[in-house]
Amino acid sequence: MITLSSAVPAIEELNEGYEINGHTGPNSNITVQYDDGYKGLFASKDIGAGSVIFHLKGRVSTCANKYSIQLSRDKHLDFPPVRKPNDDLDYAWQYLNHSCDPNGYLNAAEYCFRALRNISKGEEITFNYLATEYELASPFRCGCRSVNCFGLIRGNKFLTADQVAELSDKKAQKNTKDSAESFVLFVPLCG
Numbered sequence: 001m002i003t004l005s006s007a008v009p010a011i012e013e014l015n016e017g018y019e020i021n022g023h024t025g026p027n028s029n030i031t032v033q034y035d036d037g038y039k040g041l042f043a044s045k046d047i048g049a050g051s052v053i054f055h056l057k058g059r060v061s062t063c064a065n066k067y068s069i070q071l072s073r074d075k076h077l078d079f080p081p082v083r084k085p086n087d088d089l090d091y092a093w094q095y096l097n098h099s100c101d102p103n104g105y106l107n108a109a110e111y112c113f114r115a116l117r118n119i120s121k122g123e124e125i126t127f128n129y130l131a132t133e134y135e136l137a138s139p140f141r142c143g144c145r146s147v148n149c150f151g152l153i154r155g156n157k158f159l160t161a162d163q164v165a166e167l168s169d170k171k172a173q174k175n176t177k178d179s180a181e182s183f184v185l186f187v188p189l190c191g
Helices: 088-095 161-172
Strands: 020-021 030-035 040-042 052-055 057-061 070-073 075-078 104-107 112-115 126-127
Touching: 030 088, 040 088, 040 126, 052 088, 057 088
Parallel strands: 104 126
Antiparallel strands: 020 057, 030 040, 052 112, 057 075, 070 075, 104 112
């Protein structure tokens, strides 16, 4: 009997160049919009906490870049070498902007992005880059205005022990069915 967990290969088993082909049908939950001079991902209808917002699609790489998302210690999600016209929502993760008080999170074990809390129609969908990225290829000063803002976003390698605990506490507040996904400080392999 094939179960979902046995049908989905573990991240550690993925080799360089492996294509993750998540659900690619039309996604009526999200839309890409310009906001304040940048593109972002926005909810086109109300989304309930814990819901899958989209499935991941892309190519596995062992090296990070400005646009990749770290999936595990030495695995990053990146664009494939060739893309089709108008495929922006196939790679919706490219429009996930950072927030220190995010409303979504990456579930790398299930190759999906889920709602951390209820998200209202028209609200931007965000996640905390520090939850996945060991060291960002392009650090930046956060402008989220959260009372718990981390300030300079460089990667979880640069967090203090208190900041790691704070980030871990936020991740622990997620739905308990995702408890297998824990906060891990990743070690870089690319130089």
